Amino acid sequence: MIAVDLPYWAQSLLRVLGGTxxxxxxxxxxxxxFLFKMMSFMQSRxxxxxxxxxxxxxLFAEVGKWLQKEDIQPENADKSVFKMAPLVVLLSTFLLVxxxxxxxxxxxxxxxxxxxxxxxxxxISVLGILMAGWSSANKYSLLGGLRAAGQLIAYELPxxxxxxxxxxxxxxxxxxxxxxxxxxxxxxxWDGIGNPYILTQFVGFFVFMIAVQAELTQTPFDMPIAESxxxxxxxxxxxxxxxxxxxxxxxxxxxxxxLIASVLFLGGWGIPFSWFGWTTADSVDNxxxxxxxxxxxxKMMALAFIIMWVRFSYPRFREDQLQRFAxxxxxxxxxxxxxxxxxxKVAF
Amino acid sequence: xxxVTDLIDRQKLSYIAAQAADARLNVELETEGMTxxxxxxxxxxxxxxxxxxxxxxxxxxxxxxxxxxMHRGYEKLTEVRTYPQVNTLINRIDWLGSFANExxxxxxxxxxxxxxxxxxxxxxxxxxxELSRIANVSLFLGDLGVQLGAITPVFMxxxxxxxxxxxxxxxxxxxxxxxxxxIGGLKDDLPKGWIDETKxxxxxxxxxxxxxxxLLFGNEIFQSRTRxxxxxxxxxxxxxxxxxxxxxxxxxxxxxxxxxxxxxxYDKVDFKVWTHPDGDAFAxxxxxxxxxxxxxxxxxxxxxxxxxxxxxxxxxxxxxxPEGEAYVSTENPLGEMGYYVVSQxxxxxxxxxxxxxxxxxxxIVPWVLxxxxxxxxxTILASLYFILGDIDx
Amino acid sequence: xxxxxxxxAPLSDTTATTETDxxxxxxxxxxxxxxAQLRSDIGAGLVDTLVKPGVDVWARVATESWRDAGLALRExxxxxxxxxxxxxxxxxxxxxxxxxxxxxxxxxxxxxxQGYTGGSTRFQVFARLTDIQxxxxxxxxxxxxxDEQVVxxxxxxxxxxxxxxxxxxxxxxxxxxxxxxxxxxxLPTDFEGHPLRKDFPLLARIVKPxxxxxxxxxxxxxxxxxxxxxxxx
Numbered sequence: 024m025i026a027v028d029l030p031y032w033a034q035s036l037l038r039v040l041g042g043t044x045x046x047x048x049x050x051x052x053x054x055x056x057f058l059f060k061m062m063s064f065m066q067s068r069x070x071x072x073x074x075x076x077x078x079x080x081x082l083f084a085e086v087g088k089w090l091q092k093e094d095i096q097p098e099n100a101d102k103s104v105f106k107m108a109p110l111v112v113l114l115s116t117f118l119l120v121x122x123x124x125x126x127x128x129x130x131x132x133x134x135x136x137x138x139x140x141x142x143x144x145x146x147i148s149v150l151g152i153l154m155a156g157w158s159s160a161n162k163y164s165l166l167g168g169l170r171a172a173g174q175l176i177a178y179e180l181p182x183x184x185x186x187x188x189x190x191x192x193x194x195x196x197x198x199x200x201x202x203x204x205x206x207x208x209x210x211x212x213w214d215g216i217g218n219p220y221i222l223t224q225f226v227g228f229f230v231f232m233i234a235v236q237a238e239l240t241q242t243p244f245d246m247p248i249a250e251s252x253x254x255x256x257x258x259x260x261x262x263x264x265x266x267x268x269x270x271x272x273x274x275x276x277x278x279x280x281x282l283i284a285s286v287l288f289l290g291g292w293g294i295p296f297s298w299f300g301w302t303t304a305d306s307v308d309n310x311x312x313x314x315x316x317x318x319x320x321x322k323m324m325a326l327a328f329i330i331m332w333v334r335f336s337y338p339r340f341r342e343d344q345l346q347r348f349a350x351x352x353x354x355x356x357x358x359x360x361x362x363x364x365x366x367x368k369v370a371f
Numbered sequence: 372x373x374x375v376t377d378l379i380d381r382q383k384l385s386y387i388a389a390q391a392a393d394a395r396l397n398v399e400l401e402t403e404g405m406t407x408x409x410x411x412x413x414x415x416x417x418x419x420x421x422x423x424x425x426x427x428x429x430x431x432x433x434x435x436x437x438x439x440x441m442h443r444g445y446e447k448l449t450e451v452r453t454y455p456q457v458n459t460l461i462n463r464i465d466w467l468g469s470f471a472n473e474x475x476x477x478x479x480x481x482x483x484x485x486x487x488x489x490x491x492x493x494x495x496x497x498x499x500x501e502l503s504r505i506a507n508v509s510l511f512l513g514d515l516g517v518q519l520g521a522i523t524p525v526f527m528x529x530x531x532x533x534x535x536x537x538x539x540x541x542x543x544x545x546x547x548x549x550x551x552x553x554i555g556g557l558k559d560d561l562p563k564g565w566i567d568e569t570k571x572x573x574x575x576x577x578x579x580x581x582x583x584x585x586l587l588f589g590n591e592i593f594q595s596r597t598r599x600x601x602x603x604x605x606x607x608x609x610x611x612x613x614x615x616x617x618x619x620x621x622x623x624x625x626x627x628x629x630x631x632x633x634x635x636x637y638d639k640v641d642f643k644v645w646t647h648p649d650g651d652a653f654a655x656x657x658x659x660x661x662x663x664x665x666x667x668x669x670x671x672x673x674x675x676x677x678x679x680x681x682x683x684x685x686x687x688x689x690x691x692x693p694e695g696e697a698y699v700s701t702e703n704p705l706g707e708m709g710y711y712v713v714s715q716x717x718x719x720x721x722x723x724x725x726x727x728x729x730x731x732x733x734x735i736v737p738w739v740l741x742x743x744x745x746x747x748x749x750t751i752l753a754s755l756y757f758i759l760g761d762i763d764x
Numbered sequence: 765x766x767x768x769x770x771x772x773a774p775l776s777d778t779t780a781t782t783e784t785d786x787x788x789x790x791x792x793x794x795x796x797x798x799x800a801q802l803r804s805d806i807g808a809g810l811v812d813t814l815v816k817p818g819v820d821v822w823a824r825v826a827t828e829s830w831r832d833a834g835l836a837l838r839e840x841x842x843x844x845x846x847x848x849x850x851x852x853x854x855x856x857x858x859x860x861x862x863x864x865x866x867x868x869x870x871x872x873x874x875x876x877x878q879g880y881t882g883g884s885t886r887f888q889v890f891a892r893l894t895d896i897q898x899x900x901x902x903x904x905x906x907x908x909x910x911d912e913q914v915v916x917x918x919x920x921x922x923x924x925x926x927x928x929x930x931x932x933x934x935x936x937x938x939x940x941x942x943x944x945x946x947x948x949x950x951l952p953t954d955f956e957g958h959p960l961r962k963d964f965p966l967l968a969r970i971v972k973p974x975x976x977x978x979x980x981x982x983x984x985x986x987x988x989x990x991x992x993x994x995x996x997x
Contacts, residue, residue: 067527162405242522245520246746336586338519338520338521338596339519339592340595341595341596341747342429344595
């Protein structure tokens with residue numbers, strides 16, 4: 024990891040701790056900053072103010088509350104599947120964050136086909152949601168789970184296709200390689216901010232953000248949860264620690280997808296106007312290993328802000344409208360985007 | 372009305388086709404429908420309404436509302452109360468626009484006693500009537516967003532509704548249950564400075580209506596969720612006795628303030644009655660929004676023209692209403708609310724039949740929910756807008 | 765107050781005349797016209813009418829013509845169904861629920877007196893329809909036979925009568941011939957009794973007597989001793 028020779032057990036320990044922090048820190052920050060405070064300000068109220076200065080300890084209070092609750096399982100529920108479902112959803116988040124680079128040497132793993140791996144692993148959460156819906160022995164959960172299955176599978180495709188444009192333009196599936204390509208590139212010869220793919224792949228970025236919103240089952244695509252109809256959809260029967268896991272998974276996945284989007288479209292851990300002519304990952308200075316994660320967090324917050332802002336403003340789609348939007352609008356648009364990217368990549 | 376029939380035909384055909392396809396599939400797969408219980412504890416119903424829906428996948432085959440979880444026996448209770456005591460009781464039927472509940476009953480009693488309230492009392496009654504309409508429907512507009520998933524407008528609705536409730540409280544002493552109307556007039560006169568403050572509040576409410584119109588009604592997702600959903604043609608609406616905005620959204624131009632002679636000064640103000648030809652959920656919500664704005668304009672006009680004088684007519688201290696029967700109904704926030712008062716010369720009424728708007732509005736639910744999707748159930752219920760106390764009395 | 769008058773409209777078993785000259789009350793041609801139209805539609809079924817000029821119109825029809833009256837009114841323009849319910853004209857044996865349970869119940873009148881447009885039975889079913897074009901409403905009543913409380917259902921005439929008839933059935937015990945699904949509206953399915961009947965007591969007052977028995981002040985303006993009913997102790 025860092026250019027210091029650490030024994031293997033120390034490296035593994037750092038990886039584990041780093042992974043946990045990389046999942047929980049975005050989740051916590053997004054929950055407090057956006058869910059508690061930003062949403063409240065948009066709704067002309069203050070949000071939590073009691074726990075800690077300006078309510079900053081509210082998240083810890085809530086975590087503590089959920090942890091000490093009774094473990095209730097419905098009598099007719101399929102016990103083992105019921106218990107496994109939140110773990111499966113959280114598992115996909117941890118697997119996903121393992122592929123994200125935070126700095127030239129600050130990464131957990133460096134897959135050659137990182138993009139491929141990330142997209143594949145993000146589908147595991149679908150399984151978890153389906154398991155939750157079916158095993159709850161509750162008609163509302165079943166409806167939510169079935170809706171979720173259809174929706175999440177439908178929106179996998181636009182996500183994949185949007186990323187294909189980036190891969191074509193970068194020429195590699197490696198996340199680190201994509202970051203380097205963006206930062207060492209130039210826009211018509213001016214290399215102040217490198218060549219972030221959001222400029223050329225704006226269609227892909229747009230489609231990717233919409234698909235991410237749907238993958239996270241956030242409004243306007245929150246039919247599976249649909250609080251005013253299904254109470255909580257597939258999460259209805261969960262309480263206490265298991266609900267905490269779903270809750271963390273939801274916001275942690277939002278953070279991780281934002282991280283991935285910032286790697287793919289915003290130039291990753293590179294600072295605009297501060298790329299000092301480095302060419303490969305090895306030639307980047309060591310201090311970028313400390314600054315890089317901070318940059319990534321900043322970019323992640325910006326994208327998560329957009330995700331949450333849309334969540335609080337829009338009503339929700341009905342699921343047939345949702346499906347129609349995915350299959351008839353997003354997929355053709357992203358296919359056209361791929362075509363244009365390929366043509367322009369060959370032409371220039 | 373042909374575009375409504377076209378809409379209904381297209382909708383009907385598509386639903387029939389979908390059901391036929393599902394029926395073929397069901398025969399092959401031999402699946403049976405699922406019975407879903409919506410309520411009585413549910414975030415979407417405005418209270419304890421239970422709807423038993425038989426679903427086929429996500430489509431409703433039949434739906435049956437089961438009301439009565441909040442039945443308080445008002446018609447029996449009125450038989451043991453005196454007339455002023457009934458006034459306190461009926462405040463609580465439609466608890467969001469509660470001054471409006473008192474008005475038809477007081478007018479019916481005054482009709483039987485052959486008393487006319489002084490002009491100033493009538494004008495102030497009309498002002499409070501419209502204020503209760505604004506308070507009631509602004510909550511509806513906010514709640515509409517929540518039913519459909521937009522969680523932000525409801526906070527704006529509550530914030531702006533507070534102004535109206537503060538106004539009502541400053542004049543009557545009660546935010547939710549003013550109990551201000553009396554047989555022969557009102558309990559009190561208006562406090563000093565109330566008129567100017569109300570004018571300010573009406574400006575704020577108009578701003579709120581504009582905000583909601585752009586934020587919620589202009590949203591494409593909202594429009595695609597509500598347009599063409601739950602179409603009720605005009606003749607069906609009339610045979611079920613739908614009233615208020617539900618009836619006007621089906622194209623029927625009927626407003627009790629304008630079309631019926633009651634002892635409130637609506638003939639002295641200029642206001643527009645909003646109708647919409649479509650009869651779908653969007654039309655019902657849209658008509659209510661326009662009516663709220665119109666109500667603020669009516670209040671402004673009423674405030675400008677309040678006559679001076681007493682607020683209470685000469686009424687005996689013990690109210691004994693002579694024998695007779697009277698039915699008075701008014702255009703309440705939820706629809707047409709009326710009281711059929713049967714008096715046999717006693718201190719209290721002999722029988723009061725309370726005709727509530729939501730009872731008729733919800734009786735159409737089995738008809739309108741056939742063949743819709745589960746999310747549309749919520750949309751249609753939200754657009755019909757009922758209050759549980761109004762259904763259950 | 766004008767009372768009902770039935771001088772000209774014949775009762776059910778005499779020879780029916782459809783066109784009789786009705787000396788109309790002055791000043792309200794619209795409501796007179798409605799009454800005349802109804803009389804021409806159902807003839808002898810129209811038993812009694814009352815028109816208050818400029819205010820309202822009441823009509824009582826024979827029990828057999830209940831459904832025909834609804835149909836006739838709907839055909840003549842009353843498309844809007846307002847409500848349907850019943851009235852129990854028996855004076856309540858419990859008075860206004862203010863009896864002292866320790867004292868014997870006081871004397872109360874027990875004879876049944878009907879209201880506008882008269883009647884001859886204890887129960888009457890009544891409905892209200894509105895004509896949206898002519899801006900007028902009408903209240904129609906009909907007697908419910910004392911021996912068997914059944915009338916025809918209006919569900920085939922007005923779809924909205926469905927729920928109203930269910931509520932009337934559970935509250936008064938009046939059955940409606942031809943109603944598809946006459947089950948309880950508000951009360952649980954196994955509820956016994958019909959609450960809005962006058963001989964069904966207000967259960968709250970049975971459970972706990974009226975608190976004013978022990979501590980009542982005389983109504984304002986009334987002499988002190990005329991209102992004692994278990995006053996003080």
